[in-house]
Amino acid sequence: MNRFGLILAKSYMNKIKxxxxxxxxxxxTLVIIGATNFQSITSLFDGNGGDSEEQWQVVVYEEETDIAGNLSAQMGILNPSIDITSGEEGLDELEAQLEEGEFDALLTVNTTEVGRIQADYLSASLTANSYSGDLQAALQTIQSNMAANRLSLSADELATLNMPVSFSQSAYVESAKSAEELDQARGLVYVLIFVIYMSVLIYSMMIATEVATEKSSRVMEILISSVPPIQQIFAKILGIGLVGLTQILIWAIVGTLSVNLSGDSLEGGIYSLFDFSAGSISTIIYGIVFFILGYFLYATLAAFLGSLVSRTEDLQQVLMPVNILIVGGALLAFYGLASPEAGFITVTSYIPFFTPLVMFTRVGMLNIPFWEPAIAILLTLLTILVLGWFGAKVYRGGVLMYGNSSSLKDIKQAVKLSKKE
Known part of the structure; x- marks a missing residue:
């Protein structure tokens, strides 16, 4: 056990340093700080430290109608940062002034015989499309008011015509999640899936790299004769796992402190995904469980596959099946965010190599019985034990194999070498 602790400590400290x-x-860490303070950072680039909004100057050209005044009144309510003025010059002259930069956009407005407003928006760039969208919404309101006047409709009648349909959704199963809960769960599950996917991918590669590096330096020949392979493989896996947890813990602490010290409102937007209600906390707990399972599953697989290569340059080839399984699980999980009740999502959630991501998606999006994730977790644990037992055999023989070959057929040869030891 002392040797196990030494290998674990060595793996951990080498990576930490x-x-x-x-x-x-x-x-x-810098990315997290920047993301949590994005609003404050972007405000530094605004005029007067972001205290005042830059006016978007729009000149309205119209021949017969009198829409500019109504449009200015509408924009005063809808978007005060848009300044509406009426063009007194001809259209050609206004276009020339626009090109010279005297104002930001030119809006040409005409009205058809049936009362339909036709508008042509012209600007140097269409990147400020939020302005054009606000203008279009204001013109739509003006057109409705003009139609109401022609039809002698009262304000209440017009409001009734424009009133949106009241449409609510509910499920007759009491345990089913509401639409708001599903939206919150979807965002939180999406973030945690990404964390699990990237962590498993990166740290599995890290383990395989360490094994291949030690093998190339011939240190492994000494270790294999003094420490049982099963202790070696799991000491390295646990050591790198602690490295990953240390890194994630640092980022979590920095993110929490940065959010609390940012001074921005913590309501709405992305922060609504992290309300930490009872459902969110249970989802996070499941996320931690499936993260640990996924890590040990793929780390065990990566460790004994990494023992088959003699050069780190060959790792990508031998780890290709691992990467395919991880990517496949991520794709299934992301599809499951939209259709968590799909039949093939349910089936694949019980396949151990997909369980950490797909079953986690189902747990986060649906109120499924406890026995379903429990069975999936049990199957994954059994798979980890089998991979650990078989991986130890491959590991023991693989670390003694040298050469340029890095194909999966070397597993059989590695098992034969382990029997001779």
Missing amino acids: SRSFIITTIIF
Whole structure:
């Protein structure tokens, strides 16, 4: 057990002190700080520190109608940052002034015989499409008011015509989640799926790289004779796993502190996904469980596959099946966000290599019986034990194999070598 602890500590400390770990941690820490303070950072680039909004100057050209005044009144309510003025010059002259930058956009307005407003919006760029959308909405209101006047409709009658349909959704099953709960669950599950996917992918590769590096330095020949392979493989897996948890813990602490110190409103937007209600907390707990299961599953697979190669350059080839399984699980999980009750999503959630991502999606999106994730977790644990037992055999023989070959057929040869030891 002492040797197990030594290998675990060595794997952990080597990665914690490595330059790649420090640089990666710092980069993602800065990204988290920037993301949680995005609104404050962008306001620094606005005029007067973001205290005043820049006016978007729009000149309205119209021949017969009198829409500019109504449009200015509407924009005063809808979007005060849009300044509406009426063009006194001809259309050609106004277009020339627009090209010279005297104002931001030119809106040409005409009205047909049936009372339909036709507008042509001209600007240097269409990137500020929010302005044109607000103008279109205001013109729609003006057109409705003009139609109401022609038909002698009162304000209440016009409001009734424009009143949206009241449409609510509910499920007759009491345990089913509401539409609001589903939206919150979908956002939270999406974030956690991404975290699980990236963590499993990165740290599995890290384990395989460490095994291949030790093998290339011939250190493995000494270790294999003094420490049982099963202890070696799980000591490395646990050591790298602790590295991953340390890194995620650092980011979680930084993110929490940054959010609380940002000064921005924590209501609405992306923050609505993290209300930490009872449902959200249970989803996070399941996320931690499936993260640990997914990590140990793919890390065990990556460790003994990494023992088959003699050069780190060959890792990508031998780890291709692992990457395909991880990507496949992620694709199924993302599809499950839209259709969590699909039949093939239910079936694949019980396949151990897909369980960490797909079953987690079902748990987060649906109110399924406890026995379903329990069975999936049990199957995944059994798969990890089988992979650990078989992986130890491959690991023991694989670390003694040298050469350029890195195909999966070397597994059989590695098992034969382990029997001779």
